[in-house]
Amino acid sequence: MLDASVTQQLSQYLAMLREPIELIASLGEDAKSAETRKLLETIAGLSDKVSARFDGDDARKPSFEIRRASSPELKVRFAGLPLGHEFTSLVLALLWAGGHPPKVADETIAAIKALPGDYDFEMYFSLTCHNCPDVVQALTLMALTNPRVSATLIEGGTYQAEVDQRGVMAVPATFLDGAMWGSGKMSVEEIVAKLDTGADERAAAAIAEKEPFEVLVVGGGPAGAAAAIYTARKGIRTGIAAERFGGQVVDTMGIENFISVPYTEGPKLAASLEAHVKEYDVDVMNLQRAEKLIPAARQGGFHEVVLANGASLKARTVILSTGARWRNMNVPGEAEYKAKGVAYCPHCDGPLFKGKRVAVIGGGNSGVEAAIDLAGIVAHVTLVEFDQNLRADAVLQAKLRSLPNVDIITSALTTEVLGDGSKVTGLTYKDRLSDAVHRVELEGIFVQIGLVPNTEWLKDSVGLTLRGEIEIDARGETTAPGVFAAGDATTVPYKQIIISMGAGATAALSAFDYLIRLPAEDEVMEAA
Template structure:
């Protein structure tokens, strides 16, 4: 099952186990159980500190627990953890075997101090690039605190559970039998929900931070690039982000990042973060900005209020807040979100196997989604509101070669319909002005992005579309405030362009700082 190169790498990792571990399997006579049996025995053969027991008593079969020898509990997979979850499997082996999760001492202490019993069930798809972050966060927490348990469940392997819970989107997390979280999340966000005092403590910790020379808002490609360039200039640099990587973390395949022939969003996001952490940058994650207070005059301090209640200050500010998926804004979209309305074909596509779906959007993302889904679902209807598709020709050629795809142009989606539980169809207005109905079970929305700039209204100049107006140096309408990436008027929303824009903004901020004398301003009061 495992390739020789993977076995060699895994054997090297397992050589460092501090404690013997047991892979305790609960199996039956199914083909998937035999597949799990093969995987576990292949892994055990790589280390004398790993053994397999097939005496598991779990009701979910096939499944297995990774536990220390002579110990109860551990990390559970009701899945054959390949695909995107293979890294989660390897990390679980190492962490149960004695390797400490890479977390701050403060975070570890917070996890250990959580009161009560927490039984998590995390439903995933092995093709979901967002799921491993959630799985790895909860697994690490379960290693640190014995009162926390997590079982990772492959929805394709336990379809009866998925159907019973009406799960049509992953990752989907349940806590003690009740819905807890949907979509990508991390340890800080999980702790914020479990620990009611966490936001207050976070704000308290931030309130005494001295003003930065450069305060960057956003941790995507533009923000990361700006941080590296600012730090290399010797500037006191702070970076605030809800999550590192930003929108790129939701991207599957990346084949146009120059010098890297092929990668994916999570890998690139991790590389961006690793690069920034090589420098003296104060990184503040799991925080969302809510208001900008421009300096009273050039050279003064700008303030940025966070939703946690803290206010940070900078002589210059770089806004790299990125964008989020645009919604259709039609009746039924919100009602059936995660019940047939989806935004990530890679994550949620497997839940529509053999079903009829639609893709709204004829750009690159929409056509790529239709191509990917065509290999899973019974039929794809792609709706483009304009008279022609906007995707690259190579993608269009591939799309039109598929036998189970119908392309409708001049088709404006006006309503998503359902039976109260799930999507059953949609209505679109055609070029003839008449309404038409399509019976289907899922709608994937791929109609572009909206800038994350709602919190900036009134503070600086925005376009009617909400983009931050910038000049060739990334300067905004407010002296000392710069912007870069998908949130700006810079044309062509591409990763490589965002990275260039971040560098430009940081260099422009440096130039501003050496040319504009600092003034003595009072800090914005919290």
């Protein structure tokens, strides 16, 4: 099951265990149970601090519990095999159960321990989902830190009947005390904040005490990270306020055009960005959503960014790098059936539609790649494209057309998502050449039609195009003096990671140039 190199790596990790752990399996007579037994026997054979038992009586078979021998109340359960993207989650669970300290801020650990209540989590993941490990690892950490938190992490492919019965059509899907609680990626900080109702107030109070920044970066994607690094290296007091550090990169699977790096994955790149930023004296304020920008009344004054929690931050210059998000179709039924058949991540949710009929909306590279990937999992794929021709690269189009279970419909405007109240049953589209309306019966719809900038909150502050992009000049400056912008939220013509990084550096250098031409800070403070 584990090849020699992986087994060797796992052995090295297990050498880090500080105290004994126990693996307790509940198994049936099926092939998955046999694979689970083999995996646990392999793990136990690699360290004298790991023991494995096979007398568990949990209803889910196969499943296994990982618990600290000296504190058996600290435990986490995996139902199904945590391999693929979740193998790292398994390794971390073993390490944390064995007393190896997690790389998490002390205040986060303290917040987990202080949670006021008992919490029983069940979370569904797929082995191809690159968004799932964050949630799996967050719940694992919580269960192995606070005995009042229990977590069962379920591989949906092994428990397909359970997935269907509970109506899970998108992962990660998190249930709390038997009820649906969260859909989509969440960090441990986000989960704790959602459980701790006083977290926002404490965060707002802490932010209120901060002195004004010389540069405040709003957004933590590639552009924001690059901007912060460049300004921090100039010795400028820099802060980052980000709703989610890494931005949309975190949701990107394979990255093959990042020059000098032949292949990487979004979550890995996002982690590297954050680690690089933290090498400098940058005040990173994560989980902070900006809601309003109040530009300075005069040159050299302070700009103000109002946050969703009611706090505000002030700075002499601001760099806007809020990025973009997946574009919705904005048709009847889309919002109603989101996560009930309407999905935006084929890698994450594709396995949940095994043997079913699905549609992909969009004929660009993303849409065609999604259709190709899904064709290997589902029964049939219908690709629906608004234009007369597909816009994807020729090599991708050739691959798509070679697949026997794919239909391609062009000049088609999707008009409605159909459902039975609980799940998607089909869609309608209008033929743009004949105006005829057609219906397609299916069970899943994957939307891949591009991006929309996260700029609604800026409409009264800086100049925006009709598409909502921030208008910038060659230096990254907006229509508001002292406010700069970079990345996918701007009018930069190509939305690429490497271009966003360069634009972030440009905006940072422009902000520095702007600052050194301003009156001294004490003069501004006296005039304020």
